Amino acid sequence: MATNDQLKALVKSHADGDDPQFYAVAMQVAAKAARAGQSKFAQELRDLVNDLRKRSDASARVASIVPIVQPKGELRSLLNVSYPDALLGDLVLPTPLVSRIQEVLLEQRQRDTLAKYGLRPARRLLLTGPPGTGKTSTARVIAGELKLPLFAIRLDTILTKFMGETAAKLRLVFDALAETRGVYLFDEVDALGGERSAQNDVGEIRRVLNSFLQFLEEDTSESIIIAATNHPQLLDSALFRRFDTTMDFVLPDDEGVEAVIRNRLAGFQSGNLSWAKIVPAARGLSHAEITTATENAAKRTVLDGRTRVRTDELVAALKELPRMHRRDGKAD
Known part of the structure; x- marks a missing residue:
């Protein structure tokens, strides 16, 4: 309670x-x-x-x-817009991370109060961690909680072989960011913000990064910029300095595994489940993978005309998923 x-x-x-x-x-x-x-x-x-x-x-x-049903003109190919209704209570994350997100939301809601003292709310967030650990979900929750549209930047259409075109497209995105308040998600930002000293790097890529850093530095809008990456070690150090806060997402621990499954099975009878068997089967999986396995077991339950999920079905569904991550962080 x-x-x-x-x-x-x-x-x-x-x-x-x-x-x-x-x-x-x-x-x-x-x-x-x-x-x-x-x-x-x-x-x-x-x-x-x-x-x-x-x-x-x-x-x-x-x-x-x-x-702003859809971005207009060239922006149509650069941005995907959605209107999430996700809430913070939908996330299953470690308490310290939830607290950080709550702080961001509070600052955004009280941005007028902060402005009276010459202060600005945190609005540039860098999310790092393995795939499926809640980075994109966090962007949806922030948009949903603040009742803002979520704009996902399509880096595949922004990045071209001509640096001038890429910079011009980035400029369009940042102009839109200033014109329409929203949450703007740069997923897989390492494609833009890779280390400038990398040996296999070329001058064009370095100039793209410099343009991105400049746009971030000059931006004074009220929009929220969220950059996410599965590979923070690839990011240029200068990129970290452009963000107000960095949030590190990790694979769920044993308690988190149980919380994810219980959250997804809220509409089913789960009092019979043996967590001593389920939790070990889920170790090494991300939040998204555990959710997928749980939904697979739940679908089998529904199609069998039952309301009680069985331990053996859930364990089997978890073991069907390949281990794409290792807790030591050495491999994907």
């Missing part, structure tokens, strides 16, 4: 009219209940929060979507 701090936060956010914070805390309570085995209550609370949020956001969302 909810902790005393969570209950106080619910009351305070309701009194302040801070709906996003109210929903975020409520989803945290649901996640905590799911981890405690209260699957039915957790799912009912999630459904209630999502229903309330959709109803209260309906008019505001329509107003915000109409002007």
